[in-house]
Structure formats: structure tokens, C-alpha cells
Amino acid sequence: MMLEGKTCVITGAANGIGRAMARLFAAEGATVVIADLDEGRLGKVAAELSCEAIAGDLTDPAIQAALLDRERVDALINNAGILDSLTPAADVSDELWDRVMGVNLTSPFQLSRAVLPKMIEAGGGAIVNTCSAASLTGGRAGAAYTASKHGLLGLTRAIAWYYGDQGIRCNAVAPGAIQTKIGMRGMPHEGGMSKYSNYFQTIPPMGKSAEVAQAACFLASDRASYINGEVLSVDGGWNAY
Numbered sequence: 001m002m003l004e005g006k007t008c009v010i011t012g013a014a015n016g017i018g019r020a021m022a023r024l025f026a027a028e029g030a031t032v033v034i035a036d037l038d039e040g041r042l043g044k045v046a047a048e049l050s051c052e053a054i055a056g057d058l059t060d061p062a063i064q065a066a067l068l069d070r071e072r073v074d075a076l077i078n079n080a081g082i083l084d085s086l087t088p089a090a091d092v093s094d095e096l097w098d099r100v101m102g103v104n105l106t107s108p109f110q111l112s113r114a115v116l117p118k119m120i121e122a123g124g125g126a127i128v129n130t131c132s133a134a135s136l137t138g139g140r141a142g143a144a145y146t147a148s149k150h151g152l153l154g155l156t157r158a159i160a161w162y163y164g165d166q167g168i169r170c171n172a173v174a175p176g177a178i179q180t181k182i183g184m185r186g187m188p189h190e191g192g193m194s195k196y197s198n199y200f201q202t203i204p205p206m207g208k209s210a211e212v213a214q215a216a217c218f219l220a221s222d223r224a225s226y227i228n229g230e231v232l233s234v235d236g237g238w239n240a241y
């Protein structure tokens with residue numbers, strides 16, 4: 001099993017990609033600790049996997065502390081994220097900007113900052129960040145989401161560079177269009193939507209959460225022992241178009 005004996009903390013694990021990660025990581029022998037805002041669905045995943053769950057908003061320092069309040073964390077998977085309704089820059093409110101940055105970038109940074117000393121003390125660890133096709137180009141989402149996911153990739157590389165020599169590996173998965181409910185949370189911006197409709201037909205058929213989970217599992221495992229600071233696209237080739 002790829003993650004035997006490892007304690008893996010996974011955020012955004014009540015639904016979609018994070019839930020698929022939790023299932024796969026547990027099947028691969030990990031002790032998983034899961035976190036999400038969606039208490040009801042989180043409870044169901046926790047019951048299914050008989051694992052510990054922390055319900056709450058990851059931008060809350062108390063929730064972050066509860067999540068990492070354990071002796072060891074071998075892998076931290078910063079997966080929770082929200083969309084920005086395809087909002088173009090001129091229409092992004094401060095509130096939308098702050099919320100998207102808070103969930104998609106600041107929380108992963110704060111959780112990484114808190115977990116790094118534990119990992120260093122333990123002799124190493126792995127961080128996997130769920131970036132996005134929007135980490136690599138400007139034409140995959142709205143302005144705030146794109147900026148947050150570019151930032152998350154930058155954070156991934158900076159952690160890899162600074163802490164690689166202390167046994168830390170920090171990598172990213174970059175999903176393309178994956179079948180989850182993320183796009184159903186809120187109406188898309190009209191202007192953003194009309195712009196996107198021009199190229200919708202060029203997007204490959206949608207992928208599955210489990211396919212992203214496989215990539216994250218590999219990066220979290222010792223099989224990726226010499227891979228650090230990388231981003232692995234899981235997008236059916238969209239990035240290559």
C-alpha cells in the first residue's frame with residue numbers, strides 16, 4: 001500500500017476531489033484526518049472511513065489549529081477551494097477577492113506554515129496543493145480564482161525550494177474540468193460566461209475526482225521521493241491544446 005503508516009490531513013474532503021482523495025488515501029493504508037465546511041457531508045465521509053473529522057471554516061485559525069493538533073502529520077493536502085463565478089477583474093468586489101484568496105491561498109499558506117516545523121522535526125513530510133488549470137493560464141476561470149491558483153503554485157514552488165533540503169516535498173496537482181459540484185455553487189457572471197462559451201467546445205471530456213486523487217496519492221507517497229516543486233496536470237490534455 002502506498003501510504004501505509006502515514007497520517008494524512010486532507011481539506012475540502014466532504015465532496016468532490018477531496019472526498020475521492022480521502023477514500024483513496026484510506027484504501028492505501030493512511031490514517032486520514034479530514035476537514036470541511038460542509039458538516040453534514042463531512043460526517044458521512046468520516047463515518048464511511050471511520051476517520052477523524054474537523055468541521056468548520058478553514059480560514060478560521062481555531063479550525064486550522066484543531067486540524068493540525070496532532071503529534072505527526074506526514075502529508076498535508078490543501079484541497080479545499082472555491083470558484084469566483086468567472087468574474088472578470090473589473091467586476092470583482094473586495095469581498096469576493098478576499099474570500100477567494102482566503103480559502104484558496106491564505107489558508108493553504110497558514111496550514112503549511114503551521115505544519116512545516118512538525119514535518120522538519122519528524123525528518124520530512126509531503127505537502128500536496130490542489131492547484132488548477134487556472135494556475136497555468138489566464139483563460140480558465142475568473143480573475144480572483146486565477147490569481148489565487150497562480151499564487152498557490154508559487155507557494156508550492158517556494159516551499160519546495162526552501163525546505164527540500166530538510167526532507168519536505170511540496171507538489172501540486174492541477175485538475176482541468178472535473179465532474180464535481182464546484183461549478184454549481186452560485187450563478188456564473190454573465191460577461192465571464194459569454195467569454196467562456198467561445199471555447200467550451202475545446203475542453204476535453206470531463207474527468208473524475210478519483211483520477212485527480214490518484215495523482216495526489218502518488219505525490220504524497222514515497223514513490224514520488226525525488227519529485228519536488230512540480231505541478232502535475234490532470235486535465236485530459238487541456239493544458240497541451
Ligand SMILES: NC(=O)c1ccc[n+]([C@@H]2O[C@H](COP(=O)([O-])OP(=O)(O)OC[C@H]3O[C@@H](n4cnc5c(N)ncnc54)[C@H](O)[C@@H]3O)[C@@H](O)[C@H]2O)c1
Pocket residue numbers: 011012013014015016017018035036037038056057058059079080081082083103130131132133174175176177178179180181182
Ligand atoms: N472540479 C474542477 O473542475 C476543478 C478544477 C480545477 C481545480 N479544482 C480545485 O479542486 C479543489 C476541490 O474542488 P472540487 O471540484 O472537489 O469542489 P467541491 O465544491 O466539490 O469541493 C470543495 C470542498 O471544499 C469545501 N470548502 C470550501 N470552502 C471551504 C472553507 N472555507 N473551509 C472548509 N472547507 C471548504 C467545500 O465545502 C467542498 O466540500 C478546489 O481547490 C478546486 O479549486 C477543481
